[in-house]
Amino acid sequence: MPPAPEVGVAVFILKDNKVLFGRRRSLSIGAHTYLLPGGHLEFGESFEECAAREVKEETGLDIKDIELLTATNNLLSDSVHMVAIYMRAHLLDPNQTPQNIEPEKCEGWEWYDLKNFPEPMFGPLREMLLGGFNPFPSDS
Numbered sequence: 001m002p003p004a005p006e007v008g009v010a011v012f013i014l015k016d017n018k019v020l021f022g023r024r025r026s027l028s029i030g031a032h033t034y035l036l037p038g039g040h041l042e043f044g045e046s047f048e049e050c051a052a053r054e055v056k057e058e059t060g061l062d063i064k065d066i067e068l069l070t071a072t073n074n075l076l077s078d079s080v081h082m083v084a085i086y087m088r089a090h091l092l093d094p095n096q097t098p099q100n101i102e103p104e105k106c107e108g109w110e111w112y113d114l115k116n117f118p119e120p121m122f123g124p125l126r127e128m129l130l131g132g133f134n135p136f137p138s139d140s
């Protein structure tokens with residue numbers, strides 16, 4: 001039997017007109033590419049709870065106004081089928097700055113303008129962004 005699909009939750013944290021990305025170290029999926037903060041959905045968690053937990057664990061940031069945006073469904077390798085749930089959120093305290101809490105996994109977190117997003121971007125995210133996906137609220 002092939003392994004079951006996994007569920008990942010990733011968060012577009014919006015600050016002014018920028019979004020937070022971090023470049024992944026050589027471990028695991030998406031090695032050396034830029035990803036949003038996020039991780040696997042745990043048993044019984046809501047998407048919002050998972051988003052807040054992963055963002056806190058990886059960046060130390062507290063977020064608010066956590067909302068569902070979209071999902072992707074990708075075969076990332078022969079053995080990994082990932083359903084990724086994309087959320088957006090704002091900083092609870094706009095003056096808070098991200099910390100690199102898992103330096104063994106991530107090179108560091110930076111704010112980027114999506115018109116000029118960093119490369120190499122994680123494949124499924126690059127497809128979304130090149131396709132014009134906009135995580136910002138339409139009234140912003």
Ligand SMILES: Nc1nc2c([nH]c(=O)n2[C@H]2C[C@H](O)[C@@H](COP(=O)(O)OP(=O)(O)OP(=O)(O)O)O2)c(=O)[nH]1
Nearest residue numbers: 008009010029035036037038039040082084124125
């Ligand atoms: N972090 C993150 N994961 C993403 C994104 N897009 C996407 O498909 N994923 C998928 C691939 C990842 O392997 C999967 C889970 O995230 P992760 O790899 O960061 O997992 P993690 O180690 O932080 O968390 P965990 O397994 O310890 O719960 O979600 C994204 O933009 N950011």
Ligand SMILES: [Mg+2]
Nearest residue numbers: 037038039058
């Ligand atoms: Mg992660």
